Structures are given as C-alpha cells and as structure tokens.
Amino acid sequence: MRIRFGYVSHALSLYEATPAKTMTFARYQKLDPDTQVQELERITERNLQNTIRNLHFNVAHELPLYRFSSSIAPLATHDEVPWDYITPFQSLYEEIGSIVRRHRLRTSFHPNQFTLFTSDKPHVTANAVKDLEYHYAMLQAMDLHEESHINIHVGGAYGDKEKAVARFHENLKQLPEPIKKQLTLENDDKTYTTTETLEVCEKEAIPMMFDYHHYMANHTEEESLETLLPRFFKTWDHMPVPPKIHISSPKNEKEYRSHAGSVDLDFIRPLLKELKSQGEPVDFMIEAKDKDHAVLKLIEDIAGIRGAKRVAGGEIEY
C-alpha cells in the first residue's frame, strides 16, 4: 500500500505565511468607503501569494496533498459586499494552478460547517450554493475545477435524520452540476456516521471523505473498519485519484473530539493495519494543530514501522 501525505492550508514553519488573513464585516463597515475594496484586495493578494509560498513548501518537502484555505478572499459571499475577488488576481490564480499541475499536487477545499444542504430554511441552502460557487470560481481561475475536490459535511439532523437526508437530496438539486461533480462528503463526529454518509454518497455518486477521528468519535457497533473501508473505497472507483482519509487524534480523553497538536501513531494503528490488508493506495490529509510539523513527524513515525519504507519526502510504501 502506498500512502501520500499533506496538511491544511498553512505550513507553520514558514514566516508569516497565513493564506487566511481576513476582515470581518464589522471592521469593513468602519472603513472609509473609498478604501474598503482596496483593503479587501490587499488582503486577498497577500493570501494568494502566501498560498503560493505554502505550495512551494509542499514541493520542497515532496508533500503531494494541500488543502487551500477557504478564507482567501474575505467577505466574498457577503450580500452587502459585492466585489470582484477573481479578475484582479487572475495571474496569481493561474500561477497557483500551474504549480499544482507541474508538480502533480492534489489540492482541495473544505468550506466550513455553515455550508450544508439539510436545512429546511431556503436561505441556508441558497447561502450554501453561493459559498460553493465562490470556491468553484477560484478553482476555475486556477483551472483546477475539474480535478480539485470541495469537501463538505451532510449537515444537521433537526431531530429527524431521515427527513433531513431527504431534504439534502432535494436541496442539492439547486447546486449546478459542474460544482456537484467536485463534491466529496465527510462523516462527522456527532451526527452522520460513516454508514449514513456512505448511503448519501452512493445515492448521489459522490466520493466519500473518510475521517478516522470522526469515525472513532461517532460509530455504532455494526460499523467495523473491515466492512466500512471496502464500501468507502468503492465510492472512489473510476476516480483518477486514490481515496482520501482525514487523519487526526484526540486532544485528550475529556476533549475527545478536539484535535491534538500531533497525530498519535497508536491511535491510527488499527486503521493502518486494516488499510494494509486492503492493499490499495490512499492519501492522508493530516488535520493536526501543529500542521506541517505534525505531518513530517507522523511520516517518520509510520516509516519506522516494520515493513514500511519512505519512498519520498511525503510518501510511504507499507
């Protein structure tokens, strides 16, 4: 089995490299109207430049996976802040796309928890569509809109999961088809278990994003890795990329669902064992507080397991 690795948005080793510098609406309103858009543009340009710096970090460390920040363009989907977050930065978006293609990186977006399709309130669904259109527009500007995935959760339960899932399928029709093609759906740590998420994925032909930490926090006795993983793999059949798994470990017993700074090798051992027996290549997106530090450490830890061998900076054969 081959495992490739990556981290979320910001390599902390780099000096002042956040790709998520932001501006709140409250702050925006306090600005002189003449400088409002100028300020948004200044922040966005910096976020795109920092995205490029982070991609160079990936290339130098041979880490094939990278998740773009969702906060590249502040207030991009805010009703009262209509501004063009694409055209002024076209060449920066293109540069990002060309780095990604040249080095065969695998990139993605992960919009926040407000982007969901289970709500019974029409404006919530409308906002979800708008938010996904924002992410997709950036991918288009990078010319990565046919390869990069946008990952979201199923959503809320509202006291009746069956009805909520029915609404998910209904509301999802409002999402333009090209955007829907780039979606992945992730099992969450409180509401939708892996099986429930798989059912939605299978119905919609959407690949599933398996989060192992969420699985550990939210699964039933019937849900064994042994039975779930083949079904999870199947949602990625006919995809040009391997199934992707989110990896993190609990902060502590009491705050089990919170992410720890690094990834505890013992916590993910059962997953590694099961993946090894499946034998298929997989990609690991590491979601630890220490970001790049945690990835590089985990790679060394896994490479230290008997039978495992590092074949690149961010790639292990096991």
Place this chain on the structure above:
DNA sequence: ACGCGTCAAGTACTC
C-alpha cells in the same frame, strides 16, 4: 509583548 473579546454565516441544547 501578551491576553482577551469579537467575528457573516448554523445547529443543538437549555430554559
């Protein structure tokens, strides 16, 4: 330099 409250958005829970 450092700590603390705030932030556009939603849901779940308590009262």
Place this chain on the structure above:
DNA sequence: GAGTACTTGACGCGT
C-alpha cells in the same frame, strides 16, 4: 423565543 456552546484562526484593542 432567547441565550449559550460548539469551534477556528485571525484581529483589534487594552494593558
């Protein structure tokens, strides 16, 4: 119905 927690990083403000 109103209020708070959840949860993330970044930011502005007060000290």
